[in-house]
Amino acid sequence: MSIRRIAVLASGRGSNLQAIVDAIAAGRLPAEIVGVFSDRPDATALERVATDRRWGHAPKEFSNRAAYEQALGDALAASTPDWIVCAGYMRILGADFVQRFNGRLVNIHPSLLPLHKGLHTHARALEAGDSEHGASVHLVVPELDAGAVLAQARVPVLAGDDAQTLAERVLAVEHPLLIATLELLCAGRLAEREGQPMFDGHPLFSPLALDSAGNLNR
Numbered sequence: 001m002s003i004r005r006i007a008v009l010a011s012g013r014g015s016n017l018q019a020i021v022d023a024i025a026a027g028r029l030p031a032e033i034v035g036v037f038s039d040r041p042d043a044t045a046l047e048r049v050a051t052d053r054r055w056g057h058a059p060k061e062f063s064n065r066a067a068y069e070q071a072l073g074d075a076l077a078a079s080t081p082d083w084i085v086c087a088g089y090m091r092i093l094g095a096d097f098v099q100r101f102n103g104r105l106v107n108i109h110p111s112l113l114p115l116h117k118g119l120h121t122h123a124r125a126l127e128a129g130d131s132e133h134g135a136s137v138h139l140v141v142p143e144l145d146a147g148a149v150l151a152q153a154r155v156p157v158l159a160g161d162d163a164q165t166l167a168e169r170v171l172a173v174e175h176p177l178l179i180a181t182l183e184l185l186c187a188g189r190l191a192e193r194e195g196q197p198m199f200d201g202h203p204l205f206s207p208l209a210l211d212s213a214g215n216l217n218r
Contacts, residue, residue: 004031004186007081009089010038014045016087016108019175020182021048029179031186035079037072039091053079059091069097076101083185086140087178095142103192105140106185108178110170112152113138117145122163122170133157133166135174136207137181139192148197150190153177153210176214184208184216 008017017036023029036049041056055075062068076084077100086093086107098105111121113136115128125133134154139147153173157166184190189200190208197204199218208216 002030004082005034005080006031006182006186007035007037007076007079007084008033008045009084009086010036010045011040011043011090012045012088014043014048014088015171016085016175016178017045017048019179020085020087023179023182029182029186031182034081035076037076039068039089045088065094066096069094073097073100083182085178085182092144093140093142098140098142103139106137106150106181107140107145107147108174109136109138109145110134110167110174112136112154113145113149120163122166125157126161126163126166130157133170135170135177137178139195139197141195148192148195148204149207150197150204151177151181151208151210151216173210177210180210180214180216181208 006020010017021033024031033049033053035053035055036046038046038056039059041058043056046054046056059065059068062071084101084105111125112132112134116124132154134152136149136152138149141147155169155173191198199208208218210216
């Protein structure tokens with residue numbers, strides 16, 4: 001199997017990025033990290049890769065959003081990624097940027113999409129009285145957290161949960177969910193065709209589900 005080239009967009013500590021690095025090191029993921037790109041030059045995520053694979057620039061360094069995304073896009077394109085993973089990247093990507101990398105952008109989001117798009121998902125799940133919460137990996141489209149969902153992991157909402165305890169339970173499944181999804185993407189079993197997710201050559205109409213062994217199933 002050929003080695004897939006993965007670029008990562010991150011704004012924070014990079015825990016999902018570290019999960020990818022660890023999966024590659026363990027031989028589970030036939031891939032290499034070709035670059036980490038951040039809107040925060042001091043993001044801890046950048047420190048998880050060699051200096052020649054770091055790109056960290058604040059949008060305020062540029063004349064406007066379009067100029068920032070052009071520079072980000074040019075740097076990304078230069079790394080020739082097969083897949084671009086948004087892993088805790090806290091900026092909404094513009095339509096031109098998304099179109100430039102259409103079909104290669106995936107994001108991990110801490111909710112069971114289409115529920116709770118955007119921020120503060122754990123508190124919102126509690127406020128809504130949800131019995132389940134979780135995480136989703138989805139294709140990126142110009143509309144926030146609205147792309148087709150590839151895979152999900154579910155956790156129960158327990159009596160006495162607050163946003164912090166629920167966040168910790170979701171984070172525990174986020175990493176295995178992301179790695180299992182990337183395994184399928186790197187193997188070509190999971191793909192995108194004109195906005196439609198495909199699994200083993202057939203349309204995927206509902207997200208794959210992560211089981212307790214860390215595998216994804218229909």
